[in-house]
Amino acid sequence: GFYYGYRSYKNYKWYQEITESDEVIGSKPRIVVLGSGWGAVPLLKHLDSKKYEVVCVSPRNYFLMTPLLPSVSVGTVETRTVIESIRSLVGPRVKYVEADCVDIDPKSKTITCNSDGANPVSRGDDVKAIVKSSKREGGASSRIIKDSARSRPQFQMKYDALVVAIGSENNTFNTPGVEEHAHFLKEVLDARRIRSAISDAFESANTPSQTDEERKRLLHFVVVGGGPTGVEFAAELADLVREDLHHYFPRLVANDVKITLIEALDHVLSMMDKQISDYTEKHFRRENIEVLMNTFVKEVKQREVVIQFKGSNQLTSIPCSVVVWATGIKARPLTNRIREIIGLKVQSNRMGILTDRYLRVKGVEDGSIFAIGDCATIEQPKLVDQIQTLFEEADTQHRGALDLQQFKLLVERKVAEFPQLDIFSKTIEKTFQEADKDKSGFLTLAALHLALEKADRKIRALPATAQVASQEGRYVADLLNQIPNLSANDYQQHDLKPFRYKHMGSLAYVGSDSAVLDFTGTRPILDLFNLQPLSGRSAAYLWKSFYFTEMFTGRTKTLLAFDWIRTHLYGRDISR
Numbered sequence: 001g002f003y004y005g006y007r008s009y010k011n012y013k014w015y016q017e018i019t020e021s022d023e024v025i026g027s028k029p030r031i032v033v034l035g036s037g038w039g040a041v042p043l044l045k046h047l048d049s050k051k052y053e054v055v056c057v058s059p060r061n062y063f064l065m066t067p068l069l070p071s072v073s074v075g076t077v078e079t080r081t082v083i084e085s086i087r088s089l090v091g092p093r094v095k096y097v098e099a100d101c102v103d104i105d106p107k108s109k110t111i112t113c114n115s116d117g118a119n120p121v122s123r124g125d126d127v128k129a130i131v132k133s134s135k136r137e138g139g140a141s142s143r144i145i146k147d148s149a150r151s152r153p154q155f156q157m158k159y160d161a162l163v164v165a166i167g168s169e170n171n172t173f174n175t176p177g178v179e180e181h182a183h184f185l186k187e188v189l190d191a192r193r194i195r196s197a198i199s200d201a202f203e204s205a206n207t208p209s210q211t212d213e214e215r216k217r218l219l220h221f222v223v224v225g226g227g228p229t230g231v232e233f234a235a236e237l238a239d240l241v242r243e244d245l246h247h248y249f250p251r252l253v254a255n256d257v258k259i260t261l262i263e264a265l266d267h268v269l270s271m272m273d274k275q276i277s278d279y280t281e282k283h284f285r286r287e288n289i290e291v292l293m294n295t296f297v298k299e300v301k302q303r304e305v306v307i308q309f310k311g312s313n314q315l316t317s318i319p320c321s322v323v324v325w326a327t328g329i330k331a332r333p334l335t336n337r338i339r340e341i342i343g344l345k346v347q348s349n350r351m352g353i354l355t356d357r358y359l360r361v362k363g364v365e366d367g368s369i370f371a372i373g374d375c376a377t378i379e380q381p382k383l384v385d386q387i388q389t390l391f392e393e394a395d396t397q398h399r400g401a402l403d404l405q406q407f408k409l410l411v412e413r414k415v416a417e418f419p420q421l422d423i424f425s426k427t428i429e430k431t432f433q434e435a436d437k438d439k440s441g442f443l444t445l446a447a448l449h450l451a452l453e454k455a456d457r458k459i460r461a462l463p464a465t466a467q468v469a470s471q472e473g474r475y476v477a478d479l480l481n482q483i484p485n486l487s488a489n490d491y492q493q494h495d496l497k498p499f500r501y502k503h504m505g506s507l508a509y510v511g512s513d514s515a516v517l518d519f520t521g522t523r524p525i526l527d528l529f530n531l532q533p534l535s536g537r538s539a540a541y542l543w544k545s546f547y548f549t550e551m552f553t554g555r556t557k558t559l560l561a562f563d564w565i566r567t568h569l570y571g572r573d574i575s576r
């Protein structure tokens, strides 16, 4: 009763909204959003559809809960739990078209879209991916259904404002063999393929005639990249082996299974606090995960990876079967295309599309294009580039020097524009005294320069995380909802605040029911928990669901709860 009641209530609401918006079609400005991921969804959810006609274009008609992907790759969590139909997430008030955007014309404000595009997540490439995986796995899933009935012409679409939220691609650093022989862990298909490959490795190793050497190779799993994704995957894999496979393949697990994590730097999780890296490395050693630091992968072959230790020019080959590549991200072709169209002189950042602090793409004069998430980088102006103006503005009495009060005011007034000044806000007097070398009580231009240089060194691009993307998406929605109309693009005049990121801490699941948290730079109350490994995988999920509340729908939570109970009672499903 409740269920049907709820369903019809939801439909009733949607029905109302549709009829209402149909009447005014064409009279509202159209906002086109590219993508259906972490940046796009909060934006789509919060954009005012009474004010705008909202259209989402993405080759993927679902949202993917990436933080749970490592769990999917070993079967702790089921595939359907981590994806949510874009239509059910945002409702029919947002129009959705399944296609790749392939080109943009900022002059005529038109995008060109292709449904058979070259994007790795488009359906066309899924087919190729299945062919590839079936070759690797010995043809177990070689049946491919050709979509011959499908007919989707290329089309163009006008926009009044465009938001680019197309995410990023895996970076292979041009290492030979990665595309062909390693697994990525970015899309749901990747996770399914990894799961199947692990199962395949165990079944092959279990074949009676297998040689010792070949069995050891088959059961050697290599993870490349010691960031959160690589670490979490290695941890989940170790759990799978210890908790489940160990029952079914006791001899293989006792004698032959090996997990190796390879990291080019001298620490895993190097973006987190040093103590967290240390904890993780120690924990992994206890878990029998071998961690090779300062090690580069030079090539991936079908049955081995070729590595090189830092400072040595000798290549070592290690036999293995499944290789998971999680070394980082790079810009998508469309991201680079957009940078080229606008001009590489303005768009000089190779990591992504450069935006101002309102997340508007630099070099688009009318401010009609926004970019958020992994594909975008916010320009952070340097203080020292504007030192003269800053100094003169602060030196109200034209003394050619600033006193403490004037320096304080400078920091207070400019911190919104130059967030790097934040490092001074608590230590302003100390900073002043340090900069005032001759103890005159005044800062000269040169002394100010030295002090501000220190702040500039703190400039860091925001990390490519779901936390950042979703906050940016929400921000652009609020911004567009607030402005009187799309041509009112002098935001300062309208008293609109630039984007500011609030870091809510980071978490990584490190296996055998523990997770490491890094709350550095967050609210002091949270510092109480700082570096306390929470126990329980439940705690890890809880934390993730805590900071991603909005994306964890009731449905996801229900499915997750069931996955959990199932895994707890019956173990993971280890068939492919």
Ligand code: FAD
Pocket: 034, 035, 036, 037, 038, 039, 040, 057, 058, 059, 060, 066, 067, 068, 069, 070, 099, 100, 101, 102, 119, 121, 165, 166, 167, 168, 185, 186, 187, 228, 229, 332, 334, 372, 373, 374, 375, 464, 465, 466, 467, 468, 469
């Ligand atoms: P995405 O979420 O990747 O969305 C991009 C969207 O654009 C997709 O829907 C895609 O289909 C679509 N698209 C692609 N090309 C086109 C095109 N040409 N035209 C139109 N649409 C297109 N972050 C955290 O903060 N915490 C975590 O615990 C965490 N864990 C992670 C675990 C894994 C395994 C991975 C891979 C990532 C994880 N991240 C995590 C990072 C996080 O997923 C990304 O930073 C986030 O997805 C970025 O959001 P986005 O919207 O920029 O891109």
Ligand code: MG
Pocket: 034, 035, 036, 037, 038, 039, 040, 041, 165, 166, 167, 373
């Ligand atoms: Mg997105």
Ligand code: MG
Pocket: 036, 037, 038, 063, 064, 065, 066
């Ligand atoms: Mg996503």
Ligand code: MG
Pocket: 037, 167, 168, 374
């Ligand atoms: Mg992404």
Ligand code: MG
Pocket: 372, 373, 374, 375, 376, 377, 378, 462, 463, 464, 468
């Ligand atoms: Mg970004």
